[in-house]
Amino acid sequence: QQQVKQSPQSLIVQKGGISIINCAYENTAFDYFPWYQQFPGKGPALLIAIRPDVSEKKEGRFTISFNKSAKQFSLHIMDSQPGDSATYFCAARRTSGSRLTFGEGTQLTVNP
Amino acid sequence: NAGVTQTPKFRVLKTGQSMTLLCAQDMNHEYMYWYRQDPGMGLRLIHYSVGEGTTAKGEVPDGYNVSRLKKQNFLLGLESAAPSQTSVYFCASRPGTSKGDTQYFGPGTRLTVL
Numbered sequence: 175q176q177q178v179k180q181s182p183q184s185l186i187v188q189k190g191g192i193s194i195i196n197c198a199y200e201n202t203a204f205d206y207f208p209w210y211q212q213f214p215g216k217g218p219a220l221l222i223a224i225r226p227d228v229s230e231k232k233e234g235r236f237t238i239s240f241n242k243s244a245k246q247f248s249l250h251i252m253d254s255q256p257g258d259s260a261t262y263f264c265a266a267r268r269t270s271g272s273r274l275t276f277g278e279g280t281q282l283t284v285n286p
Numbered sequence: 287n288a289g290v291t292q293t294p295k296f297r298v299l300k301t302g303q304s305m306t307l308l309c310a311q312d313m314n315h316e317y318m319y320w321y322r323q324d325p326g327m328g329l330r331l332i333h334y335s336v337g338e339g340t341t342a343k344g345e346v347p348d349g350y351n352v353s354r355l356k357k358q359n360f361l362l363g364l365e366s367a368a369p370s371q372t373s374v375y376f377c378a379s380r381p382g383t384s385k386g387d388t389q390y391f392g393p394g395t396r397l398t399v400l
Contacts, residue, residue, distance in 0.1 A: 183326065206387055217290070217376050217391030218329070263328060267387075272317055272336050272380075273344065274389060276328040 177201050178266050180277025187284050193251040195280045197264035200245065204266035208274070209238065209249050212261045221262070222249070254284045288312050290392035292377050298398045299367045307362040307395050309377030316382030318360040319389065320344075320352060322373040329376065335360055336382070367399045 179198045187193045197207075208223035224231045224238040224247065231238045237250040251258055264277040293308040309318065320332040321344075331344030333352040341352045349371060351363045360379075364371060374396050378389040 180328070208387070210391075215393075217378075217393050219391065220388045223387065270383065272383065273319075273331060273334065276330075278326055278328040 177204075177275045178264060178277045180264050180280060182280060183278065184281045185283070187254045187282065189254065189256060189284055189286050191254050191284075193254045193258070193282055193284070194248060195262055195264070195282070196246065196248045197266075197277050198244075198246045199266050199275075201266070201268075201275075202245070203268045204275075206267045207238070207240065207247050208265050208267075209236075210263045210265065210276075212263065212279075214260075218263060251282075254282075256284045256286050258282060259284050290377055290379055290390050292375075292392040292395050294395060295393070296396050298400065299364075300400050301368060303367050304363070304365050305367065305397075306364075307375055307377075307397075309360045309362070309379075309392060310358055311360075311377075311379040311390070312358065313379060313381075313390065314357070315379035315390075316357075317380040317389075318354065319378040319380075320350070320360065320362045321376045321378065322346065322371075323376060323394075324373050332362065332375075367397075369399045371397065372399045373397060 209221045210218035211221040212218040235252045240247045262280045265274040290311045319334040321329040335354040338357040353361045377392040380389045
């Protein structure tokens with residue numbers, strides 16, 4: 175049972191454009207939503223995370239938008255750069271839980 | 287601080303062989319995790335541990351065993367490898383509930399089972 179659905183599976187964006195990756199979750203007990211970034215040959219690393227008490231969180235060019243009623247959240251990368259080319263995973267967890275549930279991943283390619 | 291390290295980086299096994307993957311962390315983290323990563327399937331949790339001497343099953347535990355005899359180490363064992371276990375395996379650690387949410391991942395082990 176996939177509790178976190180991520181789309182698209184792959185995304186190609188031109189340099190300077192906006193990259194948007196979407197995730198939807200089922201479990202209403204989830205209340206911590208991180209995004210991880212993974213470069214080829216490396217392990218994933220935390221990029222940005224949000225809790226549902228806010229609808230948006232911004233760190234530099236990266237923004238998470240959160241819609242609690244729709245049970246959806248998305249990652250926006252502004253002014254996308256070739257160095258942003260990586261695989262991005264959304265995830266979700268209950269505050270009291272110890273396990274993350276990951277989405278399927280999105281392979282982002284930013285063309286120069 | 288080396289963070290999370292994994293040994294070995296690559297391994298090729300024949301069907302039916304056994305092996306152990308070692309994960310070590312030097313951050314004094316309570317929680318440790320083993321994931322497998324397959325194309326289009328994201329990261330799937332195999333087993334995890336919430337403290338020294340404890341282990342628990344994740345989403346895909348069949349065919350794997352784990353042990354956490356020391357806080358800093360988390361071992362993943364394959365008793366009789368199968369081609370379906372060909373994957374990239376990642377270990378991760380986290381401080382523990384109320385001490386931090388971030389999971390820190392190792393560099394991965396690429397395993398091929400022929």
